[in-house]
Amino acid sequence: MLIEKLNWRYATKKMDPSKSVSDEKLETILKAIELAPTSSGLQPFEVLVVTNPELREKIKPVAWNQQQITDGSHLLVFAAWDNYSEARIDAVTDQMADERGGRSELLEAYYTNLKNNYLPRDAQVNYEHAARQAYIALGFAMAAAAVEEVDCTPMEGFDPGAVDEILGLKERGLRSVLLLPLGYRDGQGDWLVNLKKVRRPRDQFITEVK
Numbered sequence: 001m002l003i004e005k006l007n008w009r010y011a012t013k014k015m016d017p018s019k020s021v022s023d024e025k026l027e028t029i030l031k032a033i034e035l036a037p038t039s040s041g042l043q044p045f046e047v048l049v050v051t052n053p054e055l056r057e058k059i060k061p062v063a064w065n066q067q068q069i070t071d072g073s074h075l076l077v078f079a080a081w082d083n084y085s086e087a088r089i090d091a092v093t094d095q096m097a098d099e100r101g102g103r104s105e106l107l108e109a110y111y112t113n114l115k116n117n118y119l120p121r122d123a124q125v126n127y128e129h130a131a132r133q134a135y136i137a138l139g140f141a142m143a144a145a146a147v148e149e150v151d152c153t154p155m156e157g158f159d160p161g162a163v164d165e166i167l168g169l170k171e172r173g174l175r176s177v178l179l180l181p182l183g184y185r186d187g188q189g190d191w192l193v194n195l196k197k198v199r200r201p202r203d204q205f206i207t208e209v210k
Helices: 002-008 022-037 053-063 086-099 105-120 125-147 159-169
Strands: 045-050 074-081 172-184
Touching: 002 125, 022 045, 022 125, 045 053, 045 125, 045 172, 053 159, 074 125, 074 159, 086 105, 125 172, 159 172
Parallel strands: none
Antiparallel strands: 045 074, 074 172
């Protein structure tokens, strides 16, 4: 079933603004993002679900005027932590302890070691590491959307600084990484909708090392 749905999905170029993703389908996609694996379980990013029409109209021109931003019913903005901090790592440690039956030497040692490795690093290095975790979650979101037959379009083509300003992300210690409009394809207006999905030949793409 999953492969069938992944063959169905494509990077939708034109969405039907009259159709809206249901709360139930949106929740499934967001839950998949929550369940995505991240380095050391830190989940070093946040996801903003933007439905406000005025905000999306402001974002569109700083995202190459890609129409899906306003034609879709929801815009997911993946925003990575701008840096790792002791407080952020401690918050994860505290939650782990609360939900797994208390603190242990192993838990304390693991996250203490993590702080010793992460905190001295340059903020840009830490941001880039956090951003890569958001990409993992993006994949989960797109797969979940395909299973729910919700169309989406992953976007790196935007001005992150401008989006950060529009959404007030800098003040929250966040930097935008990816945009993912959700909606439903316009079968009449999308030039890509009926074209064959093309991928590199398997023998040029996958190598089995035995």
